[in-house]
Amino acid sequence: QRCRLKDMYRIVLLKLARYHFQCNQDRLSLTYAQKALAEDRGCEEAHCLIMKLKHRVGQRDELTRQYHLCERTLAEVEDRRPSPETLQLYQRLLQARSPLKT
Secondary structure: OEEEEEEHHHHHHHHHHHHHHHHHOHHHHHHHHHHHHHHOOOHHHHHHHHHHHHHHHHHHHHHHHHEEEEEEEEHHHHOOOHHHHHHHHHHHHHHOOOOOOO
């Protein structure tokens, strides 16, 4: 029961983070994405959303730090590398000169 409720909480946090991202409310989106990571450090979706947020506000160094944090965390927690989609997102964000519209 506790695990199920914890998963539901994380899902709601991610939905709120995505919603606020789409509404260009970056601070709220970041807050909810970070709360999702506090619940599940290996939540790849939250890491990706934070990378998009860092890109949108022009924080390229923070974007790179977040990707490397994602890499380290997934290696520690799940003994795996980020998904090909996460790697592609990171590379696409690094190559983009202006923020992506997602």
